[in-house]
Amino acid sequence: MNLSFLIPAIILLVGAAAANMLRNLVHCVLALTLAFAGFALLYFGLGAEFLGLVQLLVYVGAVAILIAFTVLLTGGGTAGEQTVLSPRWLQGFLLAGAMFLLLGYGISKSRFTAHAATSVRSYPVSLIGDALITSYALPLEMLGVLLTVATIGGVVLAIREPRQASQSVKVDQ
Amino acid sequence: MSSIQLADQIFVLLKHWLVGRVPVSLQPVVGILITVIPIICVFPALFAITTILERKGLGRIQNRYGPNRTGPFGILQPLADGVKALTKEDIVPANADKVVHFFAPVVLVMLVFLAYAVLPMGRNMAAVDLDCGVLFFFAIGSGTEVAVFMAGWSSRNKYALLGAMRAIAQMISYEIPLILSAVAAIMIAGTLNLQQIVTQQAGYSGIFPHWYVFTPWGFAAFLLFIISATAESNRSPFDLPEGESEIIAGYYIEYSGFKFALFFLGEYLGMFSISAIAITLFLGGWAAPFSFLTWVPSWLWFFAKLVTMILCFIWVRGTLPRLRQDQLMNFAWKFMLPMALVVLTSAACWRYTEGWQRWAISFLVVIIPYSWLGHGMMSNRKLEQRKYRFAE
Amino acid sequence: MHMLENFLWLIPVLPLLAALLSILVGRHRRSLAAGLAIGAMSISFLLSLGTLCQLISGSLSSWQTTFVWFYFGQTAVPIGLILDPLSAVMLTMVTFVSLLIFVYSVGYMAHDARFARFFSYLSFFAAAMLGVVLSNSLLLLFVCWELVGLASYLLIGFWFERPSAAAAAKKAFLTTRIGDVFFFLGIVWLYAKTGTLLLKDGGRGCLDGPQLALLVSQHTVMGLTVAAAISLLIFCGAAGKSGQFPLHVWLPDAMEGPTPVSALIHAATMVAAGVYLIARVYPLVSVGSHSALTVIAWVGAFTAFFAATIAIAQNDIKRILAYSTISQLGFMMLGLATGGVAVGMFHLITHAFFKALLFLGAGSVIHGCSEEQDIRKMGGLRKLMPITFVTYTVGMLALSGFPLVFSGFWSKDAILESAHGWPLSQGPFLMASVAAVLTAFYMTRQMFYVFFGESRLPQVHPHESPAVMTMPLIILAAFTVVLGFMGTPAWPWFQNFIEMRQVPAADFANFMEPAFLGTLLLSTLIVAVGLGLGWFLYGRKAVPAMTEPDVLDVASPGLFRVLAGKYFVDEFYEATCVRVHGLFARFCAWLDGHLWSNFISMIKWDVLSFARLSRNFDVAVIDGGFDSGCETIQSGGERTSQLQSGQEQRYLKWIGLALFLLLVWLFWGARG
């Protein structure tokens, strides 16, 4: 129960719980960001600092802001949620609880031949670079393609239709 | 140790000496404190100096004096500002979101200070020697957007929100060229560790140092980096979010008093850290500009370069007009991004060629697309004498 | 001259051609039609005369030619023509009499609308008759025989708009057909036995020796030899056509046709065809001990007597002559059976001439009295129609057998003599002599009714027929007188010619021969009795008026009514065959109506019920099953579609639940 696990865990739990509990949308989003930061710290704890930084860069930097922007754009900023305690909420928590208990039972029962984390020292980044370029070159390329397509898709979806305006104009003539 | 090395390593030795005097159990904590406290003191002081430098500089550029009432030549002006900030009433808007409103500046300043952990201010004078220092810096840098969002949204002010949105959009747009140009340097250096990048640039050929800026791709990458850096820290040509003339003060409009000062501090510290990274990546970090000047201590060079960068920022702020939002975005996505990719390719060419071809190829690879892109950008603009329109 | 046999086939073909042409020519070219018919007939007459002369001159005894008509499979069907004294005589007689009748009918039918058609029918009939005479094969003979029957049907029913004529035509055709059926059976049987239908084919023909021997050797039912049986069947055909006893009913009714038709067909030619047929197949008929001749003799005698008795009580001029024809045919059959071919044929030839004469005379009487046929309405015509009266009396005397001068006497005497000499029985001789007496009687009765006494025609003024009608009468009268002398016992030329023997020199001493003298005296006695009786009853007083009953009727009303009613043979036939036929027809109708219709309706009912069954099955089972299947699928589909409510969270819940269950199964299920 070393410190490097406890603090991030607490941050994470607080973030996740807040995300569920809070009524105001933006608060939930901020709680979520906190949870993502908690994940990053956990990754540092696990010795994968590069991933922690990537997590920070990707989630805290980009995804959180994206979610915030979407919330604002869809007018969520002001409207408050209705009362949290409702039959839906209850069902959700029952399901989640049952799921957690089951997984917990499964985890506790299973015996892992855990190797003591000999040295938490993280592996040099160059090792990651080599792995990516040599044995994981194809996934990397495909990832590149995926991200490009995703960007273009996002733009196409979200763009406000200047074309439609022009189309309607055409129609009117 | 020679006197030169002594001078160079004076702070490191001091620290070891102090840590040595502390009982072993506390040593790690004290070690950390000793490295953190100087950073926290030195850079705010530098902030104070730059405020006065900036105001005096701008004055001089605009053919006026600048503040000269407080102390001789206005030297005590920062002190005055500090007192003003502290004593002003801290007004919080009625329906603002109290919690988020309060935490916004805190998060901002925290993140900015966090960025200083990896900066190599001198020979082995970096707070933390991370293996992926650059990535750390950019990850933390991207965190600031969340803080800006929190500030903008929590003050429940239309202009604040609008300013925050613009600032975030600008910062995200310029983050990509920033990182890509940094990637060019990292690719050549072969490592993400800032210390090693500096050592890569340590050599001298003749009296000229092997700084990356003196290579064709390096110079282009440096320019791109600096431009996106100014945008990243919302300064001068790109300071639309807090442009006083359009939307008053941007996302920190509803802040007053000490929180307002914090925002200012955060902004300037962000500028310093990003220019520090620029120095380490392209200007050889704490290396001496000329081979015969290596006797001067490394940290001194670092701060000298830093001050020159700050002066350039002030100079740019004084001269360049403010960019419109769409021009700003177009410039980012239609010029900076392609140029960054071009710089990457030229760096790749530089990496795999030898001798004079190296220079020729990488030079051509940069210049041709630049002229073509530039020409393309300019062709649809009719450059003619500026017409002044006066209100009738 | 001897080339004529090559043109033998031309004799029947010319009239046939004339018949066809006159039909094609159309109704309005009357003179052309008559000209065609008479021209063709005269040419055929000349040709046949030429052949007769060739035969008489001895350059040719007999000649036949055969050619193949058609093949079926590999077997060929040969038919042929024959020229021998028998056919030559018949040829000349038929062509000469037809020619005269054609000329006569030009006058008689002048007012008729269908003039051309009449002449085409007549020439068609002549062609068919000549075909019968000339044919050497029984098959060709049978074909022409049928054509003759058809021609008689057409001619009898010439005025088809009169129902009685149409009925008479049908009756004639049907009764002759009954005879023809038996005739055909005989032919087929003969063909079956001998393998050929050619009569004389150089030894292989069915009348040649070896075949006959074969036929006689075999016996069939009732001990009859095959030859006798076949000849009896052939006699039935002859009886039908010649109006012998059972099948004679059609002849009196055939008087419905125009008089020239009656003259030609029912006096001279067609009825003679039956006798000629028996004469032609005489070797077959007469072979064997108790051959078919005995039957023929008895039938002939009985028919003669039977018809004569009926003729006494008839009032229609043509019906009296019709019954007299039947009785004379009976005489011919008797002559054939007892005296051989020559006797029969001699009476046939003479009878043809004087009977044709009598019919044409009656025709001119009817023509004169404007279509009046009932003798009781006539009378006193001897002054008004002198030529007809004279020629008619010549015919009457010939028919009744007035001695020495007329041909009828010699031919009938020959028959009586041969009948008298018939070894088997004298019955036919007695019947024949009584018939001869009756013949003389009814002819004199007719003479007195028609020509003597006062005219009973109320407003009609009879007038003599024109020359074109009286000229044939005169010619025929001349021949009835002349023909007698060629067959007298003194100089029997005709008999020898028919049997192809050398003709002896004339010898008047034969008259004195005891055999001949007896029958000569007997027949003169018969004629005297008949004439006297007739004069006694009808000659002395004026013939009674239309309304009073006949003298005989006064004498014996019952007998007279029976005779007048023709022994009610028609009624008898009507009662038996027609009714039976009617019953049988009704039975068939009933059978068809009830039995079959029920049967069919039963089948219909089955099919309908099966169809209904299958429809119900189809609707209930297949449609029902199919629909219910679709129903369940659709409702199931609807229910499951509710599951897809479009609310993502509900999906998430279901997925979560599924995951949960999976994990539960994973942990506990696997090991449990």
Add this chain to the structure above:
Amino acid sequence: MTSLTLYLLLAALIFAAGLALAVTRRNAILVLAGVELMLNAANLNFLAFWRFGQHPEALIGFLFVMFSIAIAAAEAAIGLALILAVFRQSHTINIDQIEQLKG
């Protein structure tokens, strides 16, 4: 309680939290956030097994999470763009009202 089970338990808990968030919240964006949470919980599991597995130097778990983060980012971007499009078209992102896609 080895630290591995701790990490796994924490991941399970966060996964449950994410599931609850996704299931209960009425706002589409938060549902997406819930999904992100679940994804990150899964990444944590990977890393935990990578760190405490036999061959950490093979970097399999590590790279797996690397790619997973990248893909999750792309997915989030597209998801949010879709939500924006839905909002623009039907003026609401209340997930109960967006139910045109039903049987």
